[in-house]
C-alpha cells in the first residue's frame with residue numbers, strides 16, 4: 444500500500460483522483476484546496492443579482508465512459524442537452540463554425556482569396572511546418588490564415604504563433620478537405636457538425652461547478668479548504684500551508700500549476716528551476732454581463748477573430764440553462780473571454796467598457812441596452828491556457844520524471860501542462876488514472892510521459 448496520499452487542489456483532476464480513491468475503498472488520503480470552494484477553473488459562482496457564471500464558457504463533452512458515468516451520478520436528470528450553435532463574427536456577418544467548412548458566408552472576394560489559398564496549400568501539401576503559424580498557413584492557405592487562423596489564435600493564446608508547436612493540434616482544430624469545402628460553397632451547404640462537442644450537456648442548476656460540488660459532497664470528510672500549500676520538502680516528505688500547518692505525505696498528487704509546484708519545492712537542482720521557467724501560460728479575464736431583457740438568440744457561443752471585439756469568444760450563458768439568470772423571461776446573459784500575456788495586467792474596468800463596446804459593434808446588443816445592464820461580474824484568471832510552446836515537451840520530459848522520482852505526480856490542465864489533454868474530461872481522467880497507477884500499478888492512458 445502506498446501510505447498517505449495528499450492531493451493538492453480540488454479542481455476536476457483532484458476530484459477525479461478523490462472519487463477513484465473513495466471508489467477503491469482506500470482511506471488514507473486527504474485533499475488540500477487553497478480556496479473555500481471546489482472546481483478550480485471549472486467552478487461556478489452566483490453573483491449578488493442572481494446571475495450564475497462559469498470561469499469562461501465551459502462545454503461538457505467527453506471522450507471517456509468513466510467521466511460520463513461520474514457526470515450521470517452527479518447530475519442525475521438535472522441537466523439540459525444542447526446542439527452546438529456556434530458562430531464566427533467576421534466581415535460584419537456570422538459564419539457557422541467551423542469557419543473553414545463554411546466559407547460560402549464570406550464576401551465574394553474574400554471567399555475567392557480563401558479558396559485560392561487553400562487550393563495552393565493543397566498543391567504544396569508536402570511542406571513540413573516547424574511551428575503552429577507555419578502549420579496553419581500550410582494547411583489552410585493564405586486567405587484563411589490571414590482572416591481567421593492568425594488573428595483568432597493570436598487573441599486566444601496571446602502568444603506569437605511562431606513560438607508554438609504544432610504537435611498538440613489533432614482534434615483541437617478542424618483540418619480541411621478541399622473537395623468538401625468546394626462542395627459546401629458550390630452547393631451552398633452548411634457544414635456544422637465537425638468536432639467532439641457538437642452536442643453537449645449542461646447542468647440545470649449552479650453552472651458547470653455543480654458537477655464538482657456534487658461529486659465532492661461524497662467525500663467531505665477528506666476535503667480541507669483554505670489550505671494553500673506553500674512549501675514542499677521532498678527529503679522529509681513534508682508539505683506546509685500558508686496557515687502555518689505542516690504534515691507528512693508518502694505520495695503527493697499535485698494539480699498546482701507545474702511551475703508553481705517547482706517553486707514551492709525546497710532544494711531542487713538548478714536545471715529543474717531553469718526547465719520550469721521555460722513553461723508558458725497566458726492569463727484570462729472573464730466578463731459576465733447580465734441584461735434586464737430577454738433575448739431571442741439561440742446561439743451558444745461565438746468566436747471573434749477581428750478587433751471590433753476584445754473577446755476571442757462570447758457565450759450566451761443564459762442559453763445554457765434558464766437558471767443561469769434570475770428570471771429567463773426578463774433577463775439574459777453574455778460572458779466574454781479575453782486572453783492576455785501572463786506577465787502583463789488587464790485592468791477590469793477598461794476591459795468591461797471595451798467588452799460592452801464590442802458587444803454593440805458586433806450586433807449582440809444595441810447601444811440602448813447599456814441602460815439594461817443589471818449585473819457585471821469579472822473573474823481574473825492567473826493561469827488560463829497552458830501554451831504548447833516549442834520547448835514545452837523537452838522541459839516536461841525531464842520535469843515529470845524528476846518529480847515522480849520523489850513520489851510527486853503532477854497532473855491536470857496545469858499540473859501536466861498539456862493543453863491537448865487539458866479539458867475537464869481529460870483532467871478528471873488524469874486524476875482517476877494516477878490513482879489506479881499508484882494503487883494497482885495500472886498504466887496511464889490519457890497522459891503519456
Ligand SMILES: Cc1cc2nc3c(=O)[nH]c(=O)nc-3n(C[C@H](O)[C@H](O)[C@H](O)COP(=O)(O)OP(=O)(O)OC[C@H]3O[C@@H](n4cnc5c(N)ncnc54)[C@H](O)[C@@H]3O)c2cc1C
Nearest residue numbers: 452454455456477483484499501502672855856865866867
Ligand atoms: C477560459 C476557459 C474555458 C474552458 N472551457 C472548457 C470547456 O469548454 N470544456 C472543458 O472540458 N474544459 C474547459 N476548460 C478547462 C477546464 O477548466 C479544466 O480542464 C479543468 O478545470 C482543469 O482541472 P484541474 O483540476 O487540472 O485544474 P484547476 O481547475 O486549475 O484546479 C486546480 C485546483 O488546485 C488548487 N490549487 C492551486 N494551487 C494550490 C495550492 N498551492 N495549494 C492548494 N490548492 C491549490 C486551485 O485552487 C484549484 O482548485 C476551460 C478552461 C478555461 C480557463
